[in-house]
Amino acid sequence: MPGRNFLFVPGPTNIPERIRRAMDVPLEDHRAGDFPAFVLPLLEDLKKIFQTRDGHVFIFAASGTGGWEAAITNTLSPGDKVLQARFGQFSHLWAELCRRLGMQVELVETPWGEGVPLDRYAEILAADSAHAIKMVLVTHNETATGVTSDLAGVRRVLDDLGHPALLAVDGVSAIGSIDFRMDEWGVDLAVSGSQKGLMLPTGLGLVGASRKALDATQRARCPRSYFDFGDMLRMNADGWFPYTPAVTLLHGLRASIDMLLEEGLPQVFARHARYAEAVRKAVAAWALELCARDPKWYSNTVSAVVVPQGIDAGAVVGNAYRRYNLSLGGGLGEVAGKVFRIGHLGDLNELMILSALAGTEMALRDSGIGVEPGSGVGAASEFLRETCTA
Numbered sequence: 548m549p550g551r552n553f554l555f556v557p558g559p560t561n562i563p564e565r566i567r568r569a570m571d572v573p574l575e576d577h578r579a580g581d582f583p584a585f586v587l588p589l590l591e592d593l594k595k596i597f598q599t600r601d602g603h604v605f606i607f608a609a610s611g612t613g614g615w616e617a618a619i620t621n622t623l624s625p626g627d628k629v630l631q632a633r634f635g636q637f638s639h640l641w642a643e644l645c646r647r648l649g650m651q652v653e654l655v656e657t658p659w660g661e662g663v664p665l666d667r668y669a670e671i672l673a674a675d676s677a678h679a680i681k682m683v684l685v686t687h688n689e690t691a692t693g694v695t696s697d698l699a700g701v702r703r704v705l706d707d708l709g710h711p712a713l714l715a716v717d718g719v720s721a722i723g724s725i726d727f728r729m730d731e732w733g734v735d736l737a738v739s740g741s742q743k744g745l746m747l748p749t750g751l752g753l754v755g756a757s758r759k760a761l762d763a764t765q766r767a768r769c770p771r772s773y774f775d776f777g778d779m780l781r782m783n784a785d786g787w788f789p790y791t792p793a794v795t796l797l798h799g800l801r802a803s804i805d806m807l808l809e810e811g812l813p814q815v816f817a818r819h820a821r822y823a824e825a826v827r828k829a830v831a832a833w834a835l836e837l838c839a840r841d842p843k844w845y846s847n848t849v850s851a852v853v854v855p856q857g858i859d860a861g862a863v864v865g866n867a868y869r870r871y872n873l874s875l876g877g878g879l880g881e882v883a884g885k886v887f888r889i890g891h892l893g894d895l896n897e898l899m900i901l902s903a904l905a906g907t908e909m910a911l912r913d914s915g916i917g918v919e920p921g922s923g924v925g926a927a928s929e930f931l932r933e934t935c936t937a
């Protein structure tokens with residue numbers, strides 16, 4: 548098919564040319580004497596993306612899911628209690644991973660379309676005077692429903708109660724796209740992956756760990772080998788890895804960090820917020836609803852759009868891909884067939900957003916949803932024109 552595929556799933560995302568070129572390098576010796584001169588500044592600058600000074604960010608050859616496993620196995624022991632709210636496929640899967648690793652998961656069932664219920668977390672943690680709960684999990688941005696939770700609020704709940712549980716956050720579809728302040732929000736474990744806001748191929752699982760999380764590794768009895776923080780920390784200290792790192796991806800990561808810091812994190816977050824608002828303007832013009840039930844939950848990296856009763860959201864995704872070479876995200880888990888998702892994170896600009904909305908609009912009509920042609924594109928383009936600061 549001539550022309551490009553329009554990649555608007557919420558990860559993997561578009562890889563900028565600069566990053567692709569940075570990865571077009573011969574393989575090299577990761578034990579060479581000059582390798583640490585590349586690795587040490589990379590590790591230091593990666594911390595800026597996580598907004599941490601005090602923590603360490605681990606880089607594993609893995610995906611985000613490997614990052615989840617590393618965060619859990621390095622800091623907990625089998626039988627430990629963890630608290631997690633389930634409100635989408637990703638919060639579900641992380642809880643499931645904890646269960647498989649032998650944790651006792653206290654699951655707070657939350658409607659899909661809402662985020663972490665701070666009042667429920669507060670009640671449960673207040674009742675836990677013996678501090679049996681060792682970790683509080685938060686899926687910062689639930690990619691399945693397009694919901695962002697109030698991380699600072701969770702921190703406040705823990706602080707107000709003086710509860711010592713570790714705060715572990717899935718930031719896979721948040722870090723590098725929406726505000727994520729690891730130190731300020733007292734996040735002990737921050738998980739990310741390479742193929743979302745970092746605009747890289749899949750293949751890196753990143754885990755930020757606070758001092759408190761690193762201390763917890765001393766007591767944690769979960770078996771771990773490949774993902775052991777201790778081995779990695781000792782080698783990273785001098786710019787090495789305990790085994791062969793994904794060197795090619797590390798060159799991409801170098802370019803990704805440079806691009807994000809050159810644009811400036813506040814500017815990156817503002818760009819994502821503006822494009823997300825443009826998408827929401829289109830959804831409103833189509834008279835469709837978001838899965839996110841209230842503006843306070845709206846995600847700036849992904850919008851899950853609910854299709855009318857009797858329509859299969861999978862048809863919208865199928866038509867978009869087959870007829871217009873536009874990749875949209877399907878519904879996952881409980882919302883399969885009910886929502887489709889527009890990913891709006893990473894390397895994007897105004898006209899890319901508008902092209903995705905145009906293709907979505909056509910696919911909606913193809914699927915029997917009678918939106919007015921041009922209505923969504925019109926609303927979004929006016930918003931983008933009016934808010935353009937150049």
Ligand SMILES: *Cc1c(COP(=O)(O)O)cnc(C)c1O
Nearest residue numbers: 610611612637688690719720740
């Ligand atoms: C994509 C994603 C994951 C899973 O990451 P993989 O890289 O596919 O393992 C986990 N959590 C969230 C919120 C995600 O968006």
